[in-house]
Amino acid sequence: MCERKNHERNNHKRKNFIKKNESFKCGNCGENILELKNGSCRNHCPFCFYSKHVDNVPGDRESVCKSLMKPVEYEYNSKKGYMIVHECLSCGKIQKNKTSFDDPIQPDDYDNFLEFVETVNRNK
Numbered sequence: 001m002c003e004r005k006n007h008e009r010n011n012h013k014r015k016n017f018i019k020k021n022e023s024f025k026c027g028n029c030g031e032n033i034l035e036l037k038n039g040s041c042r043n044h045c046p047f048c049f050y051s052k053h054v055d056n057v058p059g060d061r062e063s064v065c066k067s068l069m070k071p072v073e074y075e076y077n078s079k080k081g082y083m084i085v086h087e088c089l090s091c092g093k094i095q096k097n098k099t100s101f102d103d104p105i106q107p108d109d110y111d112n113f114l115e116f117v118e119t120v121n122r123n124k
């Protein structure tokens, strides 16, 4: 949702959209998560893939929930690549995040992602 072209296309219905891309500490594994340098918004941990419920609309950081969001499922999108589906541990909100294996500074850990995919498939 953070690519410029999506932003512009959706701008008319997302009046409160503010692009934020800050570093933060993972609430699950404690790793320091850096902002992405490839133009996307990072909203999950590149090591354990947990996210935090900070958005009502992706990117707005307006949510009051602030709970951990667990990676529960993955999807393949022909345009965006692999997506991680997160479920909020507190309110149950479902949110999808794009993976970023191509970030030059701190890419998503591909081995960990494969493990996650295996775990999801095993539990199906």
Ligand SMILES: [Zn+2]
Residues within 6 Å of the ligand: 026, 027, 028, 029, 030, 031, 045, 046, 047, 048, 049, 050
């Ligand atoms: Zn983590």
Ligand SMILES: [Zn+2]
Residues within 6 Å of the ligand: 053, 065, 066, 067, 088, 089, 090, 091, 092, 093
């Ligand atoms: Zn929540």
